[in-house]
Amino acid sequence: MNKILIMGPQGAGKGTQAEILAEKLKIPAISSGSLLREEIATGSDLGCEVTKFTEAGTLVPDELMVAIIKKRLAQPDAVNGWILDGFPRILSQVELFLNFVQPTNVILLKLNDENSVERLSGRLQCKECHQGFQEKFVPSKTHPFCDVCGGELVRRSDDTPEIIRQRLQIYHKETEPVAKKFEDMGILSRIDGSGTIEEVAELVAGVFVTN
Ligand code: AP5
Ligand code: MG
Secondary structure, eight states: OEEEEEEOSTTSSHHHHHHHHHHHHTSOEEEHHHHHHHHHHHTOHHHHHHHHHHHHTOOOOHHHHHHHHHHHHTSGGGTTEEEEESOOOSHHHHHHHHTTOOOSEEEEEEOOHHHHHHHHHTEEEETTTOOEEETTTBOOTTTTBOTTTOOBEEOOTTOSHHHHHHHHHHIIIIIHHHHHHHHHTTOEEEEEOOSOHHHHHHHHHHHHHHO
16 A cells, blocks of 8 residues: 655745646645645634644644644545645654554655756746646646636745745745655655656656565
């Protein structure tokens, strides 16, 4: 059973590649950030609490994050495996996570900060179907609307230069040691995330062909 983590800096393509791999392996792609944004969209008390952190580009407290992930992985669609993007991203979360699940593979998408900022500055998402676009690299033919469903394209509120810098800083300080931990466990594959979406997808798929 595939229990796959996708890690990498902001804009490395975690969400993009998780969706492509999920389609190939016929398992769900689960994004910690998307789970939080869905909770915020409900307007619940939990969502209001979470917004304080996501809007500032800082990490949501571990207990809260672990509870949300645990609940999602227990859903029926995840019984035959899953791909999880964005969690765990700090060593304390790794410890809590390994108490209830053992991942089989960890993919680390590598990208330098300059490219991260460039990609995120032009990221757009459909308000209705959540399809992702990028102004320069993955433009919508019907901009500012979605090619798939005609919905309005919007920017993520944490994709401003200042918040992107804050998120990258936390990545380098808190999340890089997480990659080292999985490397020591012998389950980490480092993948160059700087190519086109198709090129990166091929490199990612290669990890599973050889396994
Ligand atoms: P999250 O939503 O996970 O954001 P992130 O880690 O900052 O990552 P991104 O979603 O920005 O990047 P991505 O790698 O998914 O890139 P994408 O595929 O979209 O987290 C948001 C917030 O939630 C955090 O800041 C935190 O507050 C909270 N949070 C989440 N997890 C948490 C946790 N575990 N603990 C505590 N708090 C947590 O691609 C980016 C763009 O580039 C897109 O426009 C795409 O179309 C384009 N693109 C992708 N690949 C390519 C390519 N190869 N070439 C050109 N363009 C490309
Ligand atoms: Mg993402």
